[in-house]
Amino acid sequence: MLEVSGIDCFYGDVQVLRGLSLSLKTGEVLCLMGRNGAGKTTALKAIMGLVRARAGRIVLDGVDIGHLPAHEVPRQGIGYVPQGRRLFSELTVRENLLIGQMTRKTGPAALERAVHLFPVLKERMEQRSGTLSGGEQQMLAMARALCLEPKVLLLDEPTEGLMPSMIAAIRQSVIELKRHDVATILVEQRVDAVLPVADRVAFVENGTVRDTLPVEAVRADHGLIDRYVGVGH
Template identity: 40%
Template structure:
């Protein structure tokens, strides 16, 4: 569904990505792993057109969307849960969700579906975005992305700064999203939790793909964690 070919990106004169290659198939969960500052968020920004790539291609279902406007890329079936959540603080929880709803003939995600996935959001539906906890804001960010009815959900730092119980709730919900048939590309530091439901892993080191493999291969390769993931 998503194919990244030789992706290059820079901030001014500072090159960050040096030919990133990976793909995400329909219904698959792929993680993007690596230490801070290795290029993971830059990769996501380049995929969504928030940063114009300087080289390579971003393909969605065989269509080249490299450098297109973010709203056009999103309409191609990609939903983003950005780093820092970036919810609308002056809108209610329900208004945040409705604001991004995009229906289609094959739509699955609507308010009742999101509320079933995150009952706490239904309880807080009349609260403004800045009146709910960080964990609830992350649930809202995920729900807001789902309301676009994407075929691929991309999460940048899915559980950063969240309490352990909230992290587990997010992991459970991501597994449920996978079971509904959506593909997922997720960035997070909790490798063991990710490995419970992820199919493949892509490790980025200094703007390049340093390793890729299945969950079984990652578990069998402790040297990968030691070399590329541990601080």
């Protein structure tokens, strides 16, 4: 479904991704793990076209999306939940969701389905999104991305700074999406949040994927996590 092959990305003269490759199948949850600065967020931005890959290919369902303008990439069916949520904080909850819905002109039913996953948003539709709690903001960020009915969802540290009940809700929504054949790339530092939902784990180090393993193999070998993520994960 999604093939990323040997991409190089730079911020100015600094190379951040070095031949990074990964693949994703329909309905699969792939977790990217690695230390801060390893290149996980940049990998997601490169897929979204927000950071241009100077080499390599990014192909979604046979279409090379690596050369599309950034605003065309989500129209191919890729939803993005950025790190720190990046809501349009002065807009209401409804307006944020409408932005998601307008991306692929998916219609009101898509908005209804997204809100159905996070019912708390229904009571807050006219509230300014910047005034929501951290957990509610994360739910809105996910619902906004789901409004475009993505084939692939990119989640960048969705559990960052959330309390356990909110983390459980986010985890449940990823499981629900998987059931509907939505493939997900999940960037996470928290092992406990990842292992119950992931199918495979890709360990990113120094801008490249060092190892990609089934989640069972990761569960069995905690040394892997210590090596790639460090202690205190």
